[in-house]
Amino acid sequence: MNQSADAQLAVGWERCTWDGADTPMSRRERAVAQGPYLAAVPPAISGMDFDITSAIATEAEDALVEISHFDAELANSLPRADGELAPLAVVLLRTESASSSQIEGVTAGAKALAIATLHESSGQNARMVAANVEAMQRAIDLADDLSTDSILAAHRALMDGQAYAGPGRLRDGQVWIGGGPTPHTATFVPPRYERVPALMEDLVAFCNRTDIPVLTQVSIAHAQFETIHPFNDGNGRTGRTLVHAMLRRSGVTRRLTVPVSAGLLTDTEAYFAALGSYRDGDPAPIITQFSRASFAAVGNGRHLVTDLTEIYADWQQDLPSRQGSAARRLLPHLLSQPAVAVKHIQQHLEVSQPAAQRAVDQLVEAGILKQISTGKRDRVWIAREVITALDNFATRSGRRG
Known part of the structure; x- marks a missing residue:
C-alpha cells in the first residue's frame, strides 16, 4: 500500500x-x-x-x-x-x-x-x-x-x-x-x-x-x-x-x-x-x-477429514446390523454429534424409544459408543474415536480443551 x-x-x-x-x-x-x-x-x-x-x-x-x-x-x-x-x-x-x-x-x-x-x-x-x-x-x-x-x-x-x-x-x-x-x-x-x-x-x-x-x-x-x-x-x-x-x-x-x-x-x-x-x-x-x-x-x-473417513469405514465393518437399521442410520450423525441420548436419537431418526435404545445397545456392543453418565435416566453416550479426532484437530491448531 x-x-x-x-x-x-x-x-x-x-x-x-x-x-x-x-x-x-x-x-x-x-x-x-x-x-x-x-x-x-x-x-x-x-x-x-x-x-x-x-x-x-x-x-x-x-x-x-x-x-x-x-x-x-x-x-x-x-x-x-x-x-x-x-x-x-x-x-x-x-x-x-x-x-x-x-x-x-x-x-x-x-x-x-x-x-x-x-x-x-x-x-x-x-x-x-x-x-x-x-x-x-x-x-x-x-x-x-x-x-x-x-x-x-x-x-x-x-x-x-x-x-x-x-x-x-x-x-x-x-x-x-x-x-x-x-x-x-x-x-x-x-x-x-x-x-x-x-x-x-x-x-x-x-x-x-x-x-x-x-x-x-x-x-x-x-x-x-x-x-x-x-x-x-x-x-x-x-x-x-x-x-x-x-x-x-x-x-x-x-x-x-x-x-x-x-x-x-x-x-x-x-x-x-x-x-x-x-x-x-x-x-x-x-x-x-x-x-x-x-x-x-x-x-x-484435510487431516480431520481423513481421520473421520477412516473411523466411519471401520464402523461400517464393525457394526453387524443390517442396512437401513436405526443403528446404521445413526452412524453419519455421530460424526457431527458424537454425544447422544435416547431422546435425541428418537427425534433425529424419528423412531420409537425402544428402537432408539436398541440402536444404542448395538453401537455399544460394537464398541462405537460408550456410556459416560451414570444411572438409568438422562444417560449420555459418546463416540470416543470422533472425540479423539476432534481433540487432535484442536491440538494441531494450537487450541486447548
Whole structure:
C-alpha cells in the first residue's frame, strides 16, 4: 500500500471526557485516569482504493483457490445425510466456532461441546462455544443479505442470555481493550458509540463491493469490524462469523465453514499485531495472516477429514446390523454429534424409544459408543474415536480443551 493510502486508512484520534468517576479502582489507577482520553476515529472505507503488493495479492489468491478446492473435495468425502454434506459441514462449523472462541480465551474440548449441543448439563465455556456455533450458522444463513441487521442477528445468537453484552444491539457506551478499569491506559480504544452506526453502515457497503479480491476484502472487513468494536462483548467472535458470511456470499465456499480461526490460532500474537498494523494504516499484515491461516486451516481440515473417513469405514465393518437399521442410520450423525441420548436419537431418526435404545445397545456392543453418565435416566453416550479426532484437530491448531 502506498504512503498516501497508508495515511488515508490509519485511524485518527479524538479527545473524550471520561465519566467513570464512580468506577472502583486503586489510588494509583485513579491518578492515571485523570483528564480526557483518546478514542479512535476509523476512516470510512466503503469507497477507498487499496494498493496491495503483487506478492501479497498472489498469496491471498492462492489461499482462496485452496479454500475453494477444499470445499469442492467434500462432494466425494464422508457419507451424506438426507442428500446433504451435513456431517462434515457441521463438524467443521463446530471446530471453527471452538477455535474462534479460543482466540478470546474461551475453551471447550470436543466432549464438552458435544454434550452442550445436547442441551444437557455442561460447563459455561461449552455453552458459550455452542452459542458461537449457532451464531456462525446464523451469519452464514444470512450471507445473501449481508447487512447491519444480519450482523446484529449473529451477535444476538452468540450472546443470548448474557444481558451485559446487549445481545443483538450496538453498544451505547465506551469500550476498550486491555489496560485496566479506564480507557486511559488501554491497548486500544475503539470509537465513541455515537460513531458506531454510521461506521457499521459504511462497513456493510464495503462488504458488498464486488471490485476487490475476495480474501483481501474479507481481511480488511474483519480488521475494520474489530476496529469499530460495535458491541459490548463478543466482537472477536462475531467478527469472525462475518468472514464466513462473506466467503459464502462470494461463492468461494458452498458446502462448509473452512476453519480459518483454527489457522489464526497457530500464531495469535501475529494476528493481534496485524490488527494493530491495520489501525496504523497498513492492511498487508492482516491479509497475510488470513492467507496463512487459510492454508493452515485447509491442511488441518484435510487431516480431520481423513481421520473421520477412516473411523466411519471401520464402523461400517464393525457394526453387524443390517442396512437401513436405526443403528446404521445413526452412524453419519455421530460424526457431527458424537454425544447422544435416547431422546435425541428418537427425534433425529424419528423412531420409537425402544428402537432408539436398541440402536444404542448395538453401537455399544460394537464398541462405537460408550456410556459416560451414570444411572438409568438422562444417560449420555459418546463416540470416543470422533472425540479423539476432534481433540487432535484442536491440538494441531494450537487450541486447548
